[in-house]
Amino acid sequence: MDKALKSYLNWERPRLADAEQRVSNVAQRMPLIVAVLAVVALVMGLFLGVVVTRSITGPLAAAVAHVEAVAAGDISRSVPGEYLERGDEIGLLSKAIQRMGASLRDLTKQINGGIQALQSSSAQLSSHSSQMSGGSREASEKSNAVVSAAEQMTANVISVAAGMEQTSANLKMVTSCTEQMMTRSARSRGTRKRHGASPRRRRARRRGSPNR
Numbered sequence: 001m002d003k004a005l006k007s008y009l010n011w012e013r014p015r016l017a018d019a020e021q022r023v024s025n026v027a028q029r030m031p032l033i034v035a036v037l038a039v040v041a042l043v044m045g046l047f048l049g050v051v052v053t054r055s056i057t058g059p060l061a062a063a064v065a066h067v068e069a070v071a072a073g074d075i076s077r078s079v080p081g082e083y084l085e086r087g088d089e090i091g092l093l094s095k096a097i098q099r100m101g102a103s104l105r106d107l108t109k110q111i112n113g114g115i116q117a118l119q120s121s122s123a124q125l126s127s128h129s130s131q132m133s134g135g136s137r138e139a140s141e142k143s144n145a146v147v148s149a150a151e152q153m154t155a156n157v158i159s160v161a162a163g164m165e166q167t168s169a170n171l172k173m174v175t176s177c178t179e180q181m182m183t184r185s186a187r188s189r190g191t192r193k194r195h196g197a198s199p200r201r202r203r204a205r206r207r208g209s210p211n212r
Contacts, residue, residue, distance in 0.1 A: 059093075
């Protein structure tokens with residue numbers, strides 16, 4: 001039994017020595033392997049970091065540029081479709097910016113329509129104002145003409161009234177003269193009747209008396 005155990009141990013001892021040697025070799029190589037794996041992990045981490053950073057910063061830069069263009073007055077630009085198709089926060093942000101641009105374009109169209117309507121209304125109002133101004137001037141001219149005609153009529157009435165007063169005075173004078181003449185004529189007839197025939201009739205009688 002002891003001989004068998006000893007023979008087994010003697011047979012196994014070289015194998016154990018080989019195993020210890022392999023383990024020692026691996027242990028010696030382990031720092032190098034760990035270093036290589038660390039370098040590989042670092043490189044992969046840097047690569048993934050660059051890819052992720054570009055996938056985030058690229059759409060963010062495009063979104064910032066789009067917003068700056070809208071702030072500068074250019075609302076005709078649209079967000080690229082590749083950003084709108086994304087299902088992450090970048091896609092949500094791109095869709096919100098796209099809706100904002102569309103809303104601003106609609107609002108601008110409505111404002112332009114309102115401005116055009118206001119310009120048309122202003123032109124019509126200006127035309128109506130010009131017509132009203134022309135009508136006011138014409139009415140003022142007609143009013144001035146009426147006032148002038150009324151003043152002329154008043155002057156004519158005053159002149160006619162003065163003429164009628166003068167005519168009345170003349171009529172009174174003519175009436176007075178006529179009455180005086182009638183009075184004198186009546187007195188002259190009365191005097192003739194008192195004194196008899198006139199001298200002419202007496203002379204006529206005298207001339208005709210010898211012929212008889």
